[in-house]
Amino acid sequence: TSSVSTSFDLKTYWSTLREEINTKLDEAIQVKYPAQIYESMRYSVLAKGAKRAPPVMCVAACELLGGNRLAAFPTACALEMVHAASLIHDDLPCMDDDPSRRGQPSNHTVFGMDMAILAGDALFPLGFRHIVTHTPTDLVPATQLLRVINEIARAVGSTGMAAGQFVDLEGPTNAIEFIQEKKYGEMGECSAVCGGLLAGANDDEIQRLRRYGRAVGILYQVVDDVLKAKSSKTDDEKQLEQKKGKSYVGVYGVEKAVKVAEDLKAEAKKALEGFEKYGEKVLPLYSFVDYANDRGFSFADQA
Amino acid sequence: KVKETHSVASFDFKTYMVEKANKVNHALDEAIPLKEPLKIHESMRYSLLAGGKRIRPVLCIAACELVGGDESAAMPAACAVEMIHTMSLMHDDLPCMDNDDFRRGKPTNHMVYGEEIAVLGGDALLSFAFEHVATATKGVSSERILRTIGELAKCIGSEGLVAGQVVDICSEGTDVGLDQLEYIHLHKTAALLEGSVVLGAIMGGGSDLEIEKLRKFARSIGLLFQVVDDILDVTKSSEELGKTAGKDLVSDKTTYPKLLGIEKSREFAEKLNKEAQEQLSEFDHRKAAPLIALSKYIAYRQN
Numbered sequence: 337t338s339s340v341s342t343s344f345d346l347k348t349y350w351s352t353l354r355e356e357i358n359t360k361l362d363e364a365i366q367v368k369y370p371a372q373i374y375e376s377m378r379y380s381v382l383a384k385g386a387k388r389a390p391p392v393m394c395v396a397a398c399e400l401l402g403g404n405r406l407a408a409f410p411t412a413c414a415l416e417m418v419h420a421a422s423l424i425h426d427d428l429p430c431m432d433d434d435p436s437r438r439g440q441p442s443n444h445t446v447f448g449m450d451m452a453i454l455a456g457d458a459l460f461p462l463g464f465r466h467i468v469t470h471t472p473t474d475l476v477p478a479t480q481l482l483r484v485i486n487e488i489a490r491a492v493g494s495t496g497m498a499a500g501q502f503v504d505l506e507g508p509t510n511a512i513e514f515i516q517e518k519k520y521g522e523m524g525e526c527s528a529v530c531g532g533l534l535a536g537a538n539d540d541e542i543q544r545l546r547r548y549g550r551a552v553g554i555l556y557q558v559v560d561d562v563l564k565a566k567s568s569k570t571d572d573e574k575q576l577e578q579k580k581g582k583s584y585v586g587v588y589g590v591e592k593a594v595k596v597a598e599d600l601k602a603e604a605k606k607a608l609e610g611f612e613k614y615g616e617k618v619l620p621l622y623s624f625v626d627y628a629n630d631r632g633f634s635f636a637d638q639a
Numbered sequence: 640k641v642k643e644t645h646s647v648a649s650f651d652f653k654t655y656m657v658e659k660a661n662k663v664n665h666a667l668d669e670a671i672p673l674k675e676p677l678k679i680h681e682s683m684r685y686s687l688l689a690g691g692k693r694i695r696p697v698l699c700i701a702a703c704e705l706v707g708g709d710e711s712a713a714m715p716a717a718c719a720v721e722m723i724h725t726m727s728l729m730h731d732d733l734p735c736m737d738n739d740d741f742r743r744g745k746p747t748n749h750m751v752y753g754e755e756i757a758v759l760g761g762d763a764l765l766s767f768a769f770e771h772v773a774t775a776t777k778g779v780s781s782e783r784i785l786r787t788i789g790e791l792a793k794c795i796g797s798e799g800l801v802a803g804q805v806v807d808i809c810s811e812g813t814d815v816g817l818d819q820l821e822y823i824h825l826h827k828t829a830a831l832l833e834g835s836v837v838l839g840a841i842m843g844g845g846s847d848l849e850i851e852k853l854r855k856f857a858r859s860i861g862l863l864f865q866v867v868d869d870i871l872d873v874t875k876s877s878e879e880l881g882k883t884a885g886k887d888l889v890s891d892k893t894t895y896p897k898l899l900g901i902e903k904s905r906e907f908a909e910k911l912n913k914e915a916q917e918q919l920s921e922f923d924h925r926k927a928a929p930l931i932a933l934s935k936y937i938a939y940r941q942n
Contacts, residue, residue, distance in 0.1 A: 370809065377797065460766060461795050465789055482773045485770075498679060
């Protein structure tokens with residue numbers, strides 16, 4: 337099947353969706369009174385160079401199962417809103433203390449800590465609200481939307497991404513698998529599952545999307561770690577990464593990380609096997625796995 | 640008519656509040672059990688179960704029962720508004736915000752668990768509030784639950800609670816006029832009280848007309864709540880209040896007594912109380928007794 341997958345033009349598919357998502361996010365967060373909060377929210381959500389991987393995975397999963405992409409856009413936008421909220425709070429001085437994010441100063445560096453806290457606090461509910469007010473009711477039944485909301489809330493919550501961030505900050509030192517799974521796997525899993533729920537997928541299909549999304553989410557980060565380790569100019573930088581215990585490579589070394597990436601790639605593709613009856617529709621999700629592993633292209637506006 | 644008035648007068652508000660608050664406390668305790676990672680859940684429970692009058696959840700339940708719904712239909716929403724109220728206090732108390740060491744006579748969340756946990760625990764309560772409404776609400780149509788989630792998200796986000804906090808922060812050290820003061824209170828305090836009542840009315844199966852009447856009622860008592868708070872701060876001792884009195888004067892905060900004087904502030908409070916009562920006049924007097932008593936309690940409380 338790999339020869340089929342290479343014939344799919346993921347870059348065009350992704351770029352098109354990415355532009356649509358960017359437009360919708362821009363419309364969803366218009367500046368009004370009090371301007372400071374909207375500017376702070378927009379700064380992080382509309383950061384240049386954001387790939388929009390979670391929304392694209394959500395839309396692709398929805399389309400795979402025969403759903404209309406219009407049904408998925410509001411949830412796709414919500415994923416970016418709640419994700420941005422988590423990242424804004426993760427960067428705070430009392431957390432990871434990161435002065436920059438996506439190649440620009442982090443939110444609190446620009447807007448102050450108080451505004452950064454409030455921007456996050458506003459983006460979580462905005463995500464849920466956006467789903468409720470923008471999803472076409474003729475395309476998605478209310479019961480399914482409740483499941484979507486539950487899925488997102490659980491993914492970012494105290495046993496999901498917040499748990500990952502907590503263990504990252506003060507958990508045991510050898511908890512890298514847990515951290516990767518919670519901080520990155522949850523978002524991938526949630527994105528794929530939401531797409532499936534919006535299309536009315538059955539339980540077996542949801543389980544497959546769960547495994548797929550989780551594997552791809554972690555794969556993405558492990559490969560990031562490998563690329564970062566290879567590009568780090570000095571040993572000091574590498575040591576800093578290792579000391580923080582945030583990098584898979586920092587804990588296990590490049591060789592094992594590459595092996596783990598291979599396993600995750602195989603796991604993600606295996607999860608897609610049950611979707612072969614949908615024919616070519618599986619190609620976006622399929623080629624997504626290869627992209628996560630190879631990073632075959634970048635977008636024009638990316639640094 | 641005489642009989643009706645009698646039934647309201649004989650309504651035992653104190654017993655009602657204690658009974659409902661106990662049920663809410665029990666439901667909150669069950670909603671967030673202690674689980675891994677322990678520290679996040681301990682932090683969530685520490686602030687959520689720290690006591691408090693539970694005015695918001697009781698308003699939610701009372702509104703639900705007024706329009707003919709069961710207490711159980713509103714309980715998850717009632718818990719959700721208390722979770723949101725709690726998380727906003729956790730974040731508000733942080734050093735980069737109001738920097739408060741004590742709340743309800745106990746050390747604030749970040750004093751006990753650290754700032755990073757106070758941020759994460761607050762975020763987790765926020766997302767869990769939505770998860771809880773989506774999954775724990777029984778006997779209510781999915782459409783109504785969805786509408787409730789939309790309302791909740793609106794009243795706490797950048798058009799509600801957060802907007803009030805932002806304008807409050809940005810107006811520190813400036814001359815605040817009456818309009819701006821009202822904006823701050825309508826958003827910072829009244830929005831969530833309004834949400835509490837509206838959520839209950841929706842869950843209880845209220846008609847659009849009933850929901851709008853109750854919305855107006857709640858907005859009036861929300862503002863009333865703050866006007867009374869301002870008056871108490873200058874007229875009562877710390878001992879009587881159970882918190883530091885005269886705090887607003889010391890911090891040179893703009894308050895209703897400062898802008899209007901005590902007498903005019905009392906008149907304004909009376910006007911708001913009257914407006915609130917008027918909204919309830921067309922409901923069954925006996926069924927409205929709890930809300931009537933709640934608004935009188937807010938208007939005439941001594942601490």
